[in-house]
Amino acid sequence: MDPLLLGAIVAILTILVLFSGVSVATGLLIIAAGFLVVFDGLRSLELMPEILFGKLDNFALLSIPMFIIMGASIASTRAGADLYEALDRWLTRVPGGLVISNLGACALFAAMSGSSPATCAAIGKMGIPEMRKRGYPDGVAAGSIAAGGTLGILIPPSVTMIVYGIATETSIGRLFLAGVVPGFLLVALFMAWSLYDTWRNGSEMTLRSRSFSLRERLEVLPRVVPFLLIILGVLVAMYGGYATPSETAAVGALLCLGVAIITYKLWNPQLLWVVLRDSTRESVMILFIIAAAGVFSYMLSSLFITQSIAEWIGTLDVNRWVLMGFINLFLLIAGFFLPPVAVILMAAPILLPIVVSAGFDPYWFAVILTINMEIGLISPPVGLNLYVINGIAPDIPLKTILKGSLPFVACMVIAIVILCIFPGLVTGLPNLLMGPAV
Amino acid sequence: MNIYRQIVGMISTLCGWVAAGMIVVSVAITCQMIFVRAILNESTIWQTEAVVYLMISATLLGLPYVQKLRGHVNVDLLPMILPPSARKSLVLFTLFASIVVIGVMVFYGYEQWYEAFRRNWKSDTVWGVRLWIPYAALPIGFGLFLLQLSADFLAVATDHEDAASLGASE
Numbered sequence: 001m002d003p004l005l006l007g008a009i010v011a012i013l014t015i016l017v018l019f020s021g022v023s024v025a026t027g028l029l030i031i032a033a034g035f036l037v038v039f040d041g042l043r044s045l046e047l048m049p050e051i052l053f054g055k056l057d058n059f060a061l062l063s064i065p066m067f068i069i070m071g072a073s074i075a076s077t078r079a080g081a082d083l084y085e086a087l088d089r090w091l092t093r094v095p096g097g098l099v100i101s102n103l104g105a106c107a108l109f110a111a112m113s114g115s116s117p118a119t120c121a122a123i124g125k126m127g128i129p130e131m132r133k134r135g136y137p138d139g140v141a142a143g144s145i146a147a148g149g150t151l152g153i154l155i156p157p158s159v160t161m162i163v164y165g166i167a168t169e170t171s172i173g174r175l176f177l178a179g180v181v182p183g184f185l186l187v188a189l190f191m192a193w194s195l196y197d198t199w200r201n202g203s204e205m206t207l208r209s210r211s212f213s214l215r216e217r218l219e220v221l222p223r224v225v226p227f228l229l230i231i232l233g234v235l236v237a238m239y240g241g242y243a244t245p246s247e248t249a250a251v252g253a254l255l256c257l258g259v260a261i262i263t264y265k266l267w268n269p270q271l272l273w274v275v276l277r278d279s280t281r282e283s284v285m286i287l288f289i290i291a292a293a294g295v296f297s298y299m300l301s302s303l304f305i306t307q308s309i310a311e312w313i314g315t316l317d318v319n320r321w322v323l324m325g326f327i328n329l330f331l332l333i334a335g336f337f338l339p340p341v342a343v344i345l346m347a348a349p350i351l352l353p354i355v356v357s358a359g360f361d362p363y364w365f366a367v368i369l370t371i372n373m374e375i376g377l378i379s380p381p382v383g384l385n386l387y388v389i390n391g392i393a394p395d396i397p398l399k400t401i402l403k404g405s406l407p408f409v410a411c412m413v414i415a416i417v418i419l420c421i422f423p424g425l426v427t428g429l430p431n432l433l434m435g436p437a438v
Numbered sequence: 439m440n441i442y443r444q445i446v447g448m449i450s451t452l453c454g455w456v457a458a459g460m461i462v463v464s465v466a467i468t469c470q471m472i473f474v475r476a477i478l479n480e481s482t483i484w485q486t487e488a489v490v491y492l493m494i495s496a497t498l499l500g501l502p503y504v505q506k507l508r509g510h511v512n513v514d515l516l517p518m519i520l521p522p523s524a525r526k527s528l529v530l531f532t533l534f535a536s537i538v539v540i541g542v543m544v545f546y547g548y549e550q551w552y553e554a555f556r557r558n559w560k561s562d563t564v565w566g567v568r569l570w571i572p573y574a575a576l577p578i579g580f581g582l583f584l585l586q587l588s589a590d591f592l593a594v595a596t597d598h599e600d601a602a603s604l605g606a607s608e
Binding site: 280288 | 454457458461462464465466468469471472476486489490493494496497500501503504507509510511512513514515516517528529531532535536538539540542543546547549550572573576580
């Protein structure tokens, strides 16, 4: 059978299987096993455990559970609330300080936890009621937190970026740096929209903030500064060349657990177990998808599907930006339904050779892909962050949350356009600090 | 029936503890490795390999526990819009397909482990780990995952659990 036709059949069946409600990882194994049996015979199945084991046999993957422990130990404490309070008190003189501090808190918490739903939940619990109390429209209050939460997968350290780095064999350190400026760009766009929307709705009063004394501002710092220092230390260790991402993540995990135990009295075994349980659940889920996607990729490659798709796209005489437009559309649609990790693992190894041969930078593409995944997190039908917000503010209708999130989707699309016009915003920082990519 | 589900659930929870313990031990070993290399200025031999095998074992042994917690991410859009009877049939079908493919992983995982044991395969490093030790996680992890899936299948089939409660949606 023509590998391209076979590729189309695999794509359709994969969509059907994943939509049946089976878990993503098991679904990938089912598809891989089915096609291997039909086209390579029953004995080809004996390779599946070996490939799965081999996919996990990678020291770089260790950074995933380590960063997840780091995030979980912060997310299980009052660190989110403290961070929110600290920023609120320090940004009090800035016009529209509350929404600014909320988005700032989202960005910082995202950097500490690396998780979108955790950021939404931690900052939203404090931020949404406070914003509503001070007269911000419900849509702005819910939408800004839902959108701010998505920064978790872009601002380093990001588990999504680690997965991309492993799937495409690109430098994780460089990917982290590539996410920094686009992260700030998104925060700036989110803030600009929130302020405009609040002002447009005639809520100027809410843009004026209350004031805090210096003492009130200083008293919140001791609880927040240790975590910020750990994050800074992790990044310095990684970029100073002292240790690999996995090693620094392990030290970061140990220190975050330590700070959580000492500062937030997390020594109760039950509370500590919650951190470990959540970390184990998240890590196992992601690592199983990575391993299963490895088996799935092996099937695609052994049936010459990956190579044929790359060759076919290479023969198409289309403008590279049209190609990038279609790729973005595909990623956007995939992101509406599938978790970012699954989309990256299935699509990145196939798309990256095409993207690179069209003259695009792999690190720039990682950021574009991640922003597409962020859009999926706040878009129906399965936008995870929308449901997290709905869970913490049940009296705001899902429709209002969705309506409030839509302008932020537009901000992300604008960010993609800006990054397409100025790719240096992505590649500049890694090139400056690590030298040009080889 | 309930006893079977309870026993399988307890085994899966135990697996979760073991997996969490392995991850914590990996953190400790990695930190020890950095200390030995950076502070004591000595070379490290076994640490990298040990933490990788611990992570693999934690992943495979954690599978039944994550299944018990409904933590394996899925897209439950279609099952949720179906009427209850059709949803139950679809969930039973997907669980059955999962059981078959995980059964395949158990069978060939065992073969892989047995070959490594019989031929005394060792890793290609200075430490030279006997590979049947880490490979044991394949049949054990997938075997226990199979048990948890079978318990879930029975629970849905006998209406002890609502089909809608299975799976952690995206």
